[in-house]
Amino acid sequence: MVNHGIPTGVLDNLLRSTREFHEQPKEMRMEFYTRDCTRKVKYYSTGDLYQTKTAQWRDTLSCDFDDTSKIDLGSFPEICRNEIGDYLNRLHGLKNLLAELLSEALGLSSNHLASLECFDIQRLLCHYYPPCPEPDLTIGIMKHSDPYILTILLQDNIGGLQILHKNQWVDVTPVQGSLLVNAGDLLQLITNDHFKSVEHRVVATRAGPRISAACFIYPRNKNQSKPYGPVKELLSDKNPQKYRETSFLDYIHYFGSKGLDGVKALPHFQLISANE
Structure with a gap:
């Protein structure tokens, strides 16, 4: 996605400050x-190590927040807090525009998806993939689809991201100044397969470090126990409901309990037809 309205300097500053955080002395x-999932700011490697037996070749700074208009920047690392705040402030308007465009693409009113109260910015992960001396023996991030509505990805020019297309892994070539938008499982569920979540992975490379956000x-948070199901206006005799209603909390609990095992979580929530 280009012409998104976020200045290139804001993107470059986030990538630079992410690298600076990860290249600080270990003590800082x-x-x-922490591995305490209740902490708003967390630094770790392989966050789901207890479910996934394969360690992944990356470190991550995770920043969680419930309302981007009330972000407590003081809790973020000083070396990158202003850059994170600036990026998130710019991203808020872009997120709203995406909700409108996706609604219109479905033939709905422009505010329909936003009215479902599921288009909120909740988490930013700042990844650091060090150069890997033996990339064939590990992986940056294992094959998966994201359990969310959307993922908006900023990446540097190193490369390594791949998507699964027709059972073939395809490289996603970085484009300077662009943002990549991935549909997530929850978007596929509420649009009854009109939009499909994309399976992807990051391969380890000898080049680097690779930086992404x-x-x-x-x-x-207040809507995470709310039931979400396919949008009624999208259903018909030719397009019957394919998924049962579920809350985001229930979905993310199942997603987390199975770990990144290479199998999508979404089929677990499919309805079984009377003919099956």
């Missing part, structure tokens, strides 16, 4: 190291 990074769009 360890101030934020993934922003996840999903329901705000």
